[in-house]
Amino acid sequence: MIALGTLNTLTVKKQVKFGFYLDGLSWGEILLPNNVAPANLQPGDLLDVFLYLDSEDQLIATTEKPAIMVGQVDMLPVVASTKVGAFLNWGLKKDLLVPFSEQLIPLKEGQRYLVYCYVDLSNRIVASTKLDRHLHKTPAQYSPGDKVDIIISEATDLGYKAVINHQHWGVLYSNEVFKPLKRGEQMIAYVVKVRDDGKIDLRLNSATYKQAQELTKRILDKLKQNNGKLALTDKSSPELIYDMFGVSKKAYKQAIGTLYKDKKIVILDAGIMLVDS
Numbered sequence: 001m002i003a004l005g006t007l008n009t010l011t012v013k014k015q016v017k018f019g020f021y022l023d024g025l026s027w028g029e030i031l032l033p034n035n036v037a038p039a040n041l042q043p044g045d046l047l048d049v050f051l052y053l054d055s056e057d058q059l060i061a062t063t064e065k066p067a068i069m070v071g072q073v074d075m076l077p078v079v080a081s082t083k084v085g086a087f088l089n090w091g092l093k094k095d096l097l098v099p100f101s102e103q104l105i106p107l108k109e110g111q112r113y114l115v116y117c118y119v120d121l122s123n124r125i126v127a128s129t130k131l132d133r134h135l136h137k138t139p140a141q142y143s144p145g146d147k148v149d150i151i152i153s154e155a156t157d158l159g160y161k162a163v164i165n166h167q168h169w170g171v172l173y174s175n176e177v178f179k180p181l182k183r184g185e186q187m188i189a190y191v192v193k194v195r196d197d198g199k200i201d202l203r204l205n206s207a208t209y210k211q212a213q214e215l216t217k218r219i220l221d222k223l224k225q226n227n228g229k230l231a232l233t234d235k236s237s238p239e240l241i242y243d244m245f246g247v248s249k250k251a252y253k254q255a256i257g258t259l260y261k262d263k264k265i266v267i268l269d270a271g272i273m274l275v276d277s
Contacts, residue, residue, distance in 0.1 A: 002027055004051050005070030005117065005125045010061070012045045022049065022061055032061040052125055055094050066090040068117045070125060072166045073135075073151055075184030077112045088115065088127060102128035114153060114163075114184055131163070140168050140200055145210070146191040150202065152181045162189070162202060170200040175257050177204065192258070201261070215247060215255040220264065220274075228274035233267060 002008050002024060010022040013029060020037055021029040032049060041047065049061035050069070067090045068074040076088040079095055086107035087095035098107060098115060107113055107129070115127040116134040128134060131153070142148070142164075150162040150170060159174040160181050172181075172189065192201040203212075222244070223230050232241060234256060238249040245252060256272055259265045265272045 002051070003070070004053075004059075004119055004123070007048050007050055007065075007069070008061075009046055009048050012041060012043050012047060014043055015041075022047070024059075027059065030059055030061050032063070036062045036064055038063060052092065052094070053123075057124075062092065064092060066092050066096075068096070068115070068127070070117050070119055073114060073116050073131065073163045075112050075114050075151075076127070078107045078109050081107060081109050088113075090117075096125065096127050098127045098129065102126065102130055102133075104129040112184065114151070116166075135163060136168050136198065138167065140164075140194050140198060142168075142191040142194050142200060144191055144193055144213070148189055148191060148202075150187055150189045152183055152185045152187075154183060155181075164189075164191075164200060164202070168200060170202045172202045172204065173257070173261075175254055176202070193262070211247075211251060212255050212258060215245065215251060216259055218245060219255055219259065219272075223265070223272070223274050229271060230273075231271040233269070233271055 002010075010024065010030065013021045013023045019031055019033040020041060022032055024030040030051065032047070038047070047063070049063055050065060051059060051061055054060045067076060076090055076096070078086050079089045080087040085097050085099040086103065087097055090096040096117070113129050114131065115129055116131050117125065117127050118134060120126050148164050150164055153161045153163055158171055159177055160172040162170045162172055164170045170189070187204065189202040189204055192203050194200050219230070232244060232252070234253040241247065241249050241252045256265065256267065260267055264275055266275060
């Protein structure tokens with residue numbers, strides 16, 4: 001199926017003086033101009049092209065790949081602010097419009113903003129800084145340990161809010177992050193849990209995730225053996241923690257932090273305790 005604002009594999013139908021026409025099936029013939037056509041292109045060849053509307057709102061194909069495509073999130077610079085909205089540089093000759101109605105705050109020329117790209121009701125490819133309008137619209141089909149791509153959105157009281165696979169919101173908690181992260185920074189993360197309310201907890205390190213899963217089980221087992229109570233908190237000495245579990249204080253704090261967020265334990269001044277024990 002052919003789609004606007006994405007990569008499509010189309011067949012070269014014929015060559016003309018100013019370029020090539022591609023077979024757009026029900027969309028008709030789509031022009032690929034000479035200046036973006038690969039050398040030695042021939043009718044009958046298959047070609048991956050990006051489809052968008054040119055400055056005259058005519059459907060056109062290009063082999064150039066923009067910095068963002070429909071359904072994606074990225075940080076892009078504003079190159080102009082006009083009476084119809086702000087325009088972003090996305091790597092094509094025609095800049096990408098952010099209508100005023102899709103600006104969370106007025107966008108300033110020379111600044112970079114995190115945006116979501118989509119096709120609006122008038123069939124234009126546009127972008128929005130109002131990410132909540134466009135993300136988390138489908139159920140999150142992730143399992144603990146899944147490897148995902150994330151883009152950092154903003155720092156919060158909990159840690160960092162991040163966009164997962166261009167589709168969902170996730171959270172990196174402060175005790176899982178050991179360096180400052182910047183808005184728009186892209187990295188790999190691992191799903192810890194999809195909560196009942198749809199929120200997704202993340203970690204940056206897969207090994208840490210696996211170790212923490214094992215450690216939380218050991219802590220729960222130890223609590224059950226001790227009538228639901230354990231005289232170790234996140235303020236206990238590293239030596240006491242290591243003597244009991246053979247792990248670092250940082251690993252222990254992460255594990256009991258996870259158990260606390262999952263409402264399996266409460267943390268008291270004297271130690272930790274199973275919920276309802």
